[in-house]
Amino acid sequence: MKEELFVSGRDIPNIDPYLHIWHWQIPLYLYLGGLAAGILFFAAYYVIKGKEKQMQTTVKWAAIIAPIALVLGLGALFWDLKHKLFFWQLYTTIRFTSPMSWGAWTLMLITPMSIVWVASYMKEMIPGWDWKWNILNRFEAWVIKYRVPFAWVMMVLSVILGVYTGILLSAFNARPLWNSSILGPLFLTSGLSTGLATIIWMSKDNHERKVLTRIDLVLIIVELFLIIHLFMGFLAGSAVKTEAASLFLGGEFTVTFWVFVVLLGLLFPIVLEAFELRGYHVPKWLPPFLILFGGLVLRFVMVEAGQITRFLY
């Protein structure tokens, strides 16, 4: 490992004044992590509510996406690491004050849990499926017996995962755009909404789609409120914060953020979903596609813009 010594806090290549270390891997991972959190949250929620039969896609089919998204996301995260062979050192400690420690441990638990979740439904999804080994069949029977407590653990972990994708950024107190406590709930809400969009896209059951679309509408409205509050907070803050917000209010990220995230990723889907609920014919893939696209752009814009916001001196 090549060591680097800094004798000053100023003018450090790639760190000060502008951070230039996070590329496409980080926003992609934050997006996939949020998406998986959203899917697992609703899968667990409907099992706890005892509505497995009415919400088949949510509980079984869409849940398949979650472990895939998590593995791809973790792959991207691993790709981003400079010293890849040292990643295991995250697991030599538990630090309650570090979002990264929270994330590492949550992922350590929720990724295998999501795989077990899908595996426990394989026999229902594919008739004639057999795990071959007796020990696997016995483990499956055990999971099915304790499905509700299992769902409770997974639901709580999915919320932590969703919040963590946001507070991972807000823990950077040197980057004014990220250093806002709204980011945690904002990324959680966006993650839940993109997760729901994926389920809605996959579901063929009209009742299920209707129920989920209603929840999605509420989530998008909450997300809009959080975005407004985020900017209200910035504008009521110090010069550092208003400077950071100006990137989105006339600066270089204005169009990307307001057109692709807010207008096409949130407002337009609200209108389409509202019309769909009232019985109008809306192409079924369109609102979920726009929501998923908006969520992806949100992560990329926040990571990209956050890195160039800075303290003024």
Next chain:
Amino acid sequence: MKKERLHKSPHYINPYLGGVLLGLLVVLTVYITGRGLGASGAVKSAVVTTADVISPAVAKENPYYNRFISDDHSPMYNWLVFESLGIFFGGLLSGIIFGRVKKFSVEHSPKVTSKTRLIVALLGGMLFGIGSQFGRGCTSGAALSGSATFSLGGVIVMLLIFGTGYAIAWMFKKLWI
């Protein structure tokens, strides 16, 4: 059940009313943005961007492409591109509300196949695109916005586009009806 009927059967606006609304839209656009509407410009931006991505050297050398390339921002950073995006989504919304959005299909005369219809439409579109660049604008940019400012060029473009279309339509009508 008037509302029910509204979005179950396709519903179109009266063309004369549509024309008046389109004219008022030009006034509004000039008021808000200080310039007129356009459509071919967005396609032009897309073409220039594609050329610039695939072969930046060729795009830089081409005197026509080069006019739209700058180091500050992508050629897609143009209000006509966003206007066209808005036309697409606005049109879609109108289609949904008035029951014109159905299963995806290619509309054509029973006498021609979908393939013929698509190929001919593509050819027609390409000719129109090339023509619009010689005429310095299309039906929106030159004819609509141009004639709204009493530009003689705009009026000539409009007369030529619709006049030529009217004159030669019968030769190609078998491709459509």
